[in-house]
Amino acid sequence: MSGQEHEWTDLMRSANAGDAAAYHRLLSAITPVLRASARRGLLRAGQSPDQSEDIVQDTLLAVHLKRHTWDPKAPFAPWLFTIARNKLIDALRRRGRRVFVDIDDFTDVLPGEDAPEPANGVDVAAHLQLLPPRQRDVLQAIAVDGLSISETAQKFTMKEGTVRVALHRGLASLAARAREELS
């Protein structure tokens, strides 16, 4: 296992201990790897790599909402790649194909050979507009406008606890909407 993967495991352990900076570093570190493997997976399935950013964002949402299912005694990378593979299969299935995805597409953690440019995700942005107004406003303020929890609370004259709940519910509904598109 590479040093990078050990670093991820350590970062996730620190994140679980409450270190938000470590969590940010981890998510930023895995994103280019997820992007490269999503592009590779789409290309292998004969699909345009355009939607790779949607897969990346779906995967990040799942990583976030399911992080309690990672076993802190186990390395982080296999857990991450299982989720990424699952999200790639979902994305391909959404386009109506039965697919088999080789797990080897994900085990190579070198950042993409052609270092793809980060694009904007389309799906999450579209789903955001369909959220209940309060969740949408809070998510938009924090994600797009870059406000903190307390700034968001001030802006909408809400309690911080209410902002936190709306944020968490908003993220959970974003993930749920991506899933519903499948069935």
Add this chain to the structure above:
Amino acid sequence: MKTDDLIASLVADHPSRMQPVWLWLLAGLFAALPLSAAIFMMSFRMRPDLASAIYNPFFDFKFVVMLVLASVSAALSLHLSRPGASLERWGWLLAVPAGLLGIAIVADFAVPQRNSWTARLVGSSAMACMASIPLFAVPFLAAALWTLRRGATTRPMLVGALAGLMSAGLGGAIYAVHCMDDSPLFVATWYTLAAVLVAIVGAFVGRRVLRF
């Protein structure tokens, strides 16, 4: 949306701690218990000879095997709630309730009996058993599937089937309070059929609701 923006919102949500799946499952099953018990009270009575039946090991065995089935299925479904987990190392646990049934059947043949083995197998309440166990299992199944959604299984159908076995085990333990048939032959046939039925329902519902 830019991925960096999404990451910022995920980091902002990081303090939201998620409780482990087992805690949710346990809470869900406890919440379903009064509902199943209420359905039981409305439809059945406890068997009239309950006070003496508890001294009959074959009566007690029904609770043991049903609760072992429920525990094993619960443990396996929780194990599979981690992405990428498989039954490879732990699947044999499912043989434990089956093995217990086998031992009990041998014991059933070893002790003197009033009725023939066919009469013991057919029993007096096969249809009631087949209908009631799934009925009592429904609240548990709903609770199990609902709480297992907090996990992240890559085997949704299998986890759904295990949720079915878990619920049937608990439903079977409730039904056993009423059931007059104590022969392990009866349990192995009718309780098992009922459990398979609930497991099939669980598998198909699980395939839809347990995807993440």
